[in-house]
Amino acid sequence: MEITIETIEHVASLARLSLKEDEKIRLTSDLKNIISYVEKLNELDTSNIKPMEHVIPMKNVLREDIVNASYDRNEILKNAHESGEGGFKVPKVVE
Amino acid sequence: MDYEVVIGLEVHAELATRSKIYCSCTTEFGGEPNTHCCPICTGMPGVLPVLNKKVVEYAVKAGLATNCNIASFSKQDRKNYFYPDLPKAFQTSQYDLPLCFGGAIEIDVNGVKKSIGLTRIHIEEDAGKLIHDAWADGTLVDYNRCGVPLIEIVSEPDLRSADEVKAYFEKLKSILEYIEVSDCKMQEGSLRADVNLSVRKRGQREFGTRTEMKNLNSIKAIVRAVEAETKRQIEELEYGGTIIQETRRWDDNKGESYAMRSKEEAHDYRYFPEPDLLPIVVGEEWLSQIKAEIPELPDQRKSRYVEKFELPEYDAAVLTSSKIIADYFEAAAAVNSNVKAISNWIMGDLMRAINEKEIEFSNIPVAPEDLAGLIGLIDKGTITGKAAKKVFDIMFETGKKPMDVVKEEGLEAVNDEAAILLAVKEAISNNPKSVEDYKAGKKQAIGFLVGQIMKATKGKAQPQTVNELLVKELEK
Numbered sequence A: 001m002e003i004t005i006e007t008i009e010h011v012a013s014l015a016r017l018s019l020k021e022d023e024k025i026r027l028t029s030d031l032k033n034i035i036s037y038v039e040k041l042n043e044l045d046t047s048n049i050k051p052m053e054h055v056i057p058m059k060n061v062l063r064e065d066i067v068n069a070s071y072d073r074n075e076i077l078k079n080a081h082e083s084g085e086g087g088f089k090v091p092k093v094v095e
Numbered sequence B: 001m002d003y004e005v006v007i008g009l010e011v012h013a014e015l016a017t018r019s020k021i022y023c024s025c026t027t028e029f030g031g032e033p034n035t036h037c038c039p040i041c042t043g044m045p046g047v048l049p050v051l052n053k054k055v056v057e058y059a060v061k062a063g064l065a066t067n068c069n070i071a072s073f074s075k076q077d078r079k080n081y082f083y084p085d086l087p088k089a090f091q092t093s094q095y096d097l098p099l100c101f102g103g104a105i106e107i108d109v110n111g112v113k114k115s116i117g118l119t120r121i122h123i124e125e126d127a128g129k130l131i132h133d134a135w136a137d138g139t140l141v142d143y144n145r146c147g148v149p150l151i152e153i154v155s156e157p158d159l160r161s162a163d164e165v166k167a168y169f170e171k172l173k174s175i176l177e178y179i180e181v182s183d184c185k186m187q188e189g190s191l192r193a194d195v196n197l198s199v200r201k202r203g204q205r206e207f208g209t210r211t212e213m214k215n216l217n218s219i220k221a222i223v224r225a226v227e228a229e230t231k232r233q234i235e236e237l238e239y240g241g242t243i244i245q246e247t248r249r250w251d252d253n254k255g256e257s258y259a260m261r262s263k264e265e266a267h268d269y270r271y272f273p274e275p276d277l278l279p280i281v282v283g284e285e286w287l288s289q290i291k292a293e294i295p296e297l298p299d300q301r302k303s304r305y306v307e308k309f310e311l312p313e314y315d316a317a318v319l320t321s322s323k324i325i326a327d328y329f330e331a332a333a334a335v336n337s338n339v340k341a342i343s344n345w346i347m348g349d350l351m352r353a354i355n356e357k358e359i360e361f362s363n364i365p366v367a368p369e370d371l372a373g374l375i376g377l378i379d380k381g382t383i384t385g386k387a388a389k390k391v392f393d394i395m396f397e398t399g400k401k402p403m404d405v406v407k408e409e410g411l412e413a414v415n416d417e418a419a420i421l422l423a424v425k426e427a428i429s430n431n432p433k434s435v436e437d438y439k440a441g442k443k444q445a446i447g448f449l450v451g452q453i454m455k456a457t458k459g460k461a462q463p464q465t466v467n468e469l470l471v472k473e474l475e476k
């Protein structure tokens, strides 16, 4: 996989990161190295190996459909940068 | 140029569980903002979500009722995007191993039957609500709905018209209501659809470029959006333009759609397996337990109505289209065997009254036993069909019993030949022109005279007796 400075810019924008030019250059070469290291795995024939869907060999960890009390709203809103009217306040969202 | 429209639907249905998908907060609709929240559903770091068992069972039920295969091994994935209604910055959903896949449901448009394929049904969580009018300089976020379980039902691009879309959506809604996995209240957002639509020249094999219209929350809006988008795309192409693959928002008030400004990351959701949630394995035993809970479905019920009640296909289809209507019909049929009359009353006067009063079928003021009783009164000759309409309107208005209304309003049928004969003679002497017409061979003139007699007797005279006596008098 080819890693260019555009790749870094795209991934950074998806992750809402703003990078300086020198950071972009450094990250491009870092990511290049990481990807080519991992790409070594492609040399193995894995066609007969079942994909690992989860790291823990467990399944069906489920809870019953029972309602318990929610948190006090003031507790929940403590985590808001800004709040009011019982809600989280965020910058105006335009669609 | 002749175009063909190609449509696929993604339908989101909120599941009728009591608690949320990964925490024990209530799923109840409404409530003061952010009062149905906890650290799990507001995405606090370090919390551990645990999947609600009912969510799996309801989704599997929906899969079984729509002829899907049920995955024996299924997992959950993170769908990553930033939006304020999503506190974790990802939605827990399913990517490559959904719970149900490869189903189909049959639709009927004006007697033409067609099978519509279902690609998949997967489970996921709902997002919060953005309230735009709270402040001029900001948006209020309410996370009560966050983590309410959803199933997303994805159809194949098998739909070819707004009529087919409507039939498919209504059928799906009716199935979900029958199996009771969602309350399907569209006005509360429990059921909503995304429409993927493209057009192509008839005969062309490749699909055209499609657009997506999101979150349509009424059947009327879905139909209108399909019609308008079809027209827009055809016009665009006819004038030499091209269709851009984009998400559009349907404005039902204006009756038009517009491209959404969020140019956004072209669907780069970077799905990856959810590390906090373990795989779902639906073994044979569990599956057969869920299977045993599937009730009679709309199509089966329809066949039964045709066979057992000997109703016309049309009646059976209308009555079984909604579980509430079908249950109502059967409650009435249990006390009166005149099922065709019950069907006629439900499809006619009852539906009309509901539409006029804009009430939900579940809130009908006339009990099914009382509708059956009213029909019984007509059959016994206690009241005329004409008077019955009046009795029904009063029952609908007041919720009173049919016989009480008949007595209070003095609507018992007059079958006293002497009294009717008097009205007949009066009509004959008051309308010499009609009598002349009748005698000159214009037999339809009798209708007018019958009308006059019914009027004079306030609709209470038995029409059959009126006819007999009238003909006898006229032929004298």
Ligand SMILES: [Zn+2]
Residues within 6 Å of the ligand: A070, B020, B023, B024, B025, B036, B037, B038, B039, B040, B041, B042, B147
């Ligand atoms: Zn919660």
